[in-house]
Amino acid sequence: MRGSLVFASALFLCALTALSSGCNNPAAALSSSGNSLVPTPNPTTTSTPPPTQAPTPPTYSSIVLSDAPVGYWNLNDASGSTFADTASGASTGTLMGQVTFQNTSGGTGAPSSMAIQFDGNGAIVIPSSSPVSQLNNGIVTVEAWINTTENDGNYLMIFSTWEADDWNGNQVFVQGGYAGLWSGPVYNLLNGTHFVADGHWHQIVGVWNGSTTSLYVDGVLDQSASMPFEASYAQSQIGAQCWGEGSTRCDSFFVGEMQNVSVYPQALSATDIAHHYSAGQ
Numbered sequence: 001m002r003g004s005l006v007f008a009s010a011l012f013l014c015a016l017t018a019l020s021s022g023c024n025n026p027a028a029a030l031s032s033s034g035n036s037l038v039p040t041p042n043p044t045t046t047s048t049p050p051p052t053q054a055p056t057p058p059t060y061s062s063i064v065l066s067d068a069p070v071g072y073w074n075l076n077d078a079s080g081s082t083f084a085d086t087a088s089g090a091s092t093g094t095l096m097g098q099v100t101f102q103n104t105s106g107g108t109g110a111p112s113s114m115a116i117q118f119d120g121n122g123a124i125v126i127p128s129s130s131p132v133s134q135l136n137n138g139i140v141t142v143e144a145w146i147n148t149t150e151n152d153g154n155y156l157m158i159f160s161t162w163e164a165d166d167w168n169g170n171q172v173f174v175q176g177g178y179a180g181l182w183s184g185p186v187y188n189l190l191n192g193t194h195f196v197a198d199g200h201w202h203q204i205v206g207v208w209n210g211s212t213t214s215l216y217v218d219g220v221l222d223q224s225a226s227m228p229f230e231a232s233y234a235q236s237q238i239g240a241q242c243w244g245e246g247s248t249r250c251d252s253f254f255v256g257e258m259q260n261v262s263v264y265p266q267a268l269s270a271t272d273i274a275h276h277y278s279a280g281q
Contacts, residue, residue: 060111060279061086064143064262067272071132071263073124073238076114077101083124087262091130093238096250097122104257109201110145111280115259116239123157123240123250132263133161133236138229141264142172143205143273144238145280148256151177151197155252158204159261160241163234170229171241172206173252179222181206181215183230190215192222201257203277209267219277221270236263 064072065087072087078101083093100117104110116124126132142159150156155175162169167184174180177197181190194217196202205216208229215222235245238261242250260280268276 058279060260060276063276063279064260067264067268067276068266069262069264070135071126071130071261073261074112075116075238075259075261076112077116078114085130085132088131091126091132093124093126095122096125096240096242096248097253099124099239102257104201104259105147109281110147111260115147115257117257118239118254120253120255123242123253124238125242126236126238128235128245130236133234135161135263135265137265138208138210139265139267140170140208140229141205141266141268142170142262143203143264143268143276144172144261145201145203145259146174146196146254146256147199147201147258148174148197148254149199150174150255151195155241156254156256157237157239157241157252158254158258159236159238159263160252161234161236162241163244168230169234170206170208172204174204174254179204179215179217181213181227183208183213183227188213188225188227190223190225190227192217194218194220194222203273203280205268205273205276207267207273216270216273219274 061074069087071085071091073083073085073093077083081095085091099122102117104113104115144158146158153176155173158172160171162171169184171182174196177195179192179196190213192215203218207214211226212224213227214224239254240250241252
């Protein structure tokens with residue numbers, strides 16, 4: 001009789017806990033000693049941790065600034081006649097002539113959604129007193145992103161620091177559809193082999209490391225030669241070359257879009273340049 005009561009109690013216990021324990025065998029709820037009722041333990045539940053969120057990748061601008069440029073103009077302004085240097089703040093550019101502020105064209109492949117359209121009669125002038133124009137240790141990197149279809153043989157100046165009096169200076173340009181570098185007063189010219197006047201965005205980088213000058217296009221070495229950097233202490237220009245401080249006599253105007261121009265007081269490595277290119281896509 002006592003066993004029947006115990007078994008009935010086990011049935012009652014199973015009925016109470018059926019939803020949570022799934023008791024199918026009332027006898028399993030009984031202990032082997034003393035016929036005492038022992039509730040069947042609930043199955044162990046394991047909580048699933050929330051998925052780990054991937055970190056946000058750094059922006060192109062933050063990568064450029066981490067490499068300590070002495071001047072950086074992203075040229076994604078919507079209007080205005082001055083262009084802030086977001087690196088040191090000491091090399092503000094001033095508009096000479098006319099340019100167009102616009103959304104980037106040529107599809108994807110540029111770091112920013114805005115760019116300056118140079119129409120062949122405008123430039124951005126950086127004074128000779130700026131840190132950019134005062135670089136004189138022979139070790140410099142100039143980087144810019146361009147989009148052009150102009151390949152008529154004229155020089156399209158991307159960046160120029162040049163003294164008209166003695167022809168000392170250094171320039172990054174496109175000529176005949178190919179990027180190139182120049183250092184004077186001796187006519188040191190380095191012409192690239194990668195066609196860039198195709199209506200798509202391209203990263204152009206000139207590196208002077210004190211003995212060798214190297215031209216990179218889209219993160220890859222295009223050409224290099226023994227060609228020194230020539231300090232000029234003259235004003236610098238984005239989009240043209242001008243004949244002396246404050247001169248309105250300018251030529252070799254760039255035709256096309258440009259953005260994210262930066263100048264570094266050191267020679268960026270091939271790894272740095274490839275990293276910049278990848279980040280700008």
